[in-house]
Amino acid sequence: MVHRQYVTCALTYDLVVSWDAELTALITRIAGPLFTRPEPRQAFADLVRALLADVPRKNSWQLADHIGHATAHRFEHLLDRAKWDVDALRDEVRSHVIAHLGRADGVLIADDTSAIKKGQMSVGVADQYCGLTGQVENCQVMPMLTYASAAGHAFVNRRLYLPESWAGDPQRRARAGVPEHVAFRTKPQLVIDMLAEELAAGTPFRYLCADSGYGRDPHLCAFCHERAISYVMAVPVDLPLVAARGGVEPVGHVLDRILALGRAGVWERRSCGTGTKGLRVYDWTALAVAVAGQAPAPGHAHTLLIRRSVSAPTEVEFFLAHAPARVPVTELIDAAGMRWKIEENNEHGKDLLGLTSYQVRKWTPWHRHVTIAMLALAFLAAMRAALPADADETAGKGKDRLLLEAPAG
Structure with missing residues (x-):
């Protein structure tokens, strides 16, 4: 049951309840074929709802505490050791975005965002240019792809940039669980890889935009x-x-x-x-x-x-x-x-949905956390697109702050 939301317009109780029903239906449809066991299926549902809630710092422990878990172990197992296909989830995110926002005149927007980190253990972390500060930082760089149309915009694809210092270091790769087939690719080459996937998926777009x-x-x-x-x-x-x-x-x-x-x-x-x-x-x-x-x-x-x-x-x-x-x-x-719409996705993903608030260091957990955050953003974008015309006109910028508070317990 959805019992709190953050928007600047007056919305009816029935509309708020419908959001919760839509979220439940989306999670159920995706989680069914994605997980073979009920425990990771429930942890997945809990994590999506927690990311959509008004939690100040969206790391695993605070999200677990909000949802009513005694520890963060369920979320940590979901992100690291549970067996499930994160690219299948990425495909579901894309399908949801296109189903609700897809237009023949849509655009794909490429840009990278950064996550500043401490230490040298997080996969891909290095002293490199950080778009957040405009200078060299110890950070991870994440090329992202947004889909945008008149109906709205949300992420549909993602990559983690692996600097040459990582790509050529077998020991660091092994500790971080980087798959053997992953080789060094420049950021534009990673965008080429994502574009190829969007073409194969039949994503409808008229232009590619980038900086x-x-x-x-x-x-x-x-x-x-x-x-x-x-x-x-x-x-x-x-x-x-x-x-x-x-x-x-x-x-x-x-x-x-x-x-x-x-x-x-x-x-x-x-x-x-x-x-x-x-x-x-x-x-x-x-x-x-x-x-x-x-x-x-x-x-x-x-x-x-x-x-x-x-x-x-x-x-x-x-x-x-x-x-x-x-x-x-x-x-x-x-x-x-x-082009600016991907900047808005980066901002909302980080500020509202914990896109870079993860406490994971390895390759697979990184992709899983980021893709689940992408699903949360895709859900919000679809709900925003479905707002009644009067609510949409009144909400303005505030409608992007629509958050769903999951029930405790």
């Missing part, structure tokens, strides 16, 4: 060109373009020429979506380009989008679009504006 860390990678771009995948990805200022008179020039030179023209008319003010503070309005310009060494897919073309801040015109970001020829620029701008 410049992925947009600059020639292997990821080549994968998209070979498979005619449309994308709108941020790119760095030094991305090489074919110059009009031959040779190669960086993207930044294109902006220099535009600014030298001194014509205000080359910019058009447009919104690329709604953010937490309302419409996200920028000045935009676009032009057809040829990328050095990267031929687009047949029937496709490359377009460079330049986005300029209205309040601070010196703040500029570049996006490279790969899409069917004659696609409206407004569609590309809309796709560029979808």
Whole structure:
């Protein structure tokens, strides 16, 4: 029974009860074929409900205490020693997201998030760039894939980045339970692996979106060109373009020429979506380009989008679009504006659902915890999409804080 929720709009008792019934049905449907024994099946149900509850620190012991377990041993066994297929759960998460949020014009968004850790024992932990702080930290890096449409957005896939210092160390791999087949892969290569899985699963999407860390990678771009995948990805200022008179020039030179023209008319003010503070309005310009060494897919073309801040015109970001020829620029701008949705998933996953609050150190428990947290987020996204129109309009940002309080005992 659901007996507490955190939203900013008034919701009926019947609607709240229906959420609990939906959650029970979802857990039952997934847990049935996933587990052969009743004990891990019940622990799985308890953990999902605990992650959705208002628990201050969502580590195994506090979640166990909230749900009424004497110790965290049931959750620890579920995450480590119990026999079940975590990729089958990942597939169920994707299916649930697509069933409730799937649209032909949906987008896949790639980004990585970080978990700062102490010590050197947690699988994949190393001194590496941390997006949370913008500097090198002792952390784990997690490339994630979000599915987003007009109906909502949630994670559908995940990877743990294994630095070369880990991938080439047999002793560390053995202690952390890293499977033998897992080799070193760059973060863009991990995104390629996830994209291949989404294509095989038939995930409906029109564009791939990502930041410049992925947009600059020639292997990821080549994968998209070979498979005619449309994308709108941020790119760095030094991305090489074919110059009009031959040779190669960086993207930044294109902006220099535009600014030298001194014509205000080359910019058009447009919104690329709604953010937490309302419409996200920028000045935009676009032009057809040829990328050095990267031929687009047949029937496709490359377009460079330049986005300029209205309040601070010196703040500029570049996006490279790969899409069917004659696609409206407004569609590309809309796709560029979808990228921020994975940042919201990262924020809510961490702040509300314990995405990185785990106390596990090994490969399998990491994947299990993160995927269960993804299921919790997928459930919330589906419930948000199903909110009545009046509740949805009233809730605003607060509807993302919808949490389900599991009964004690």
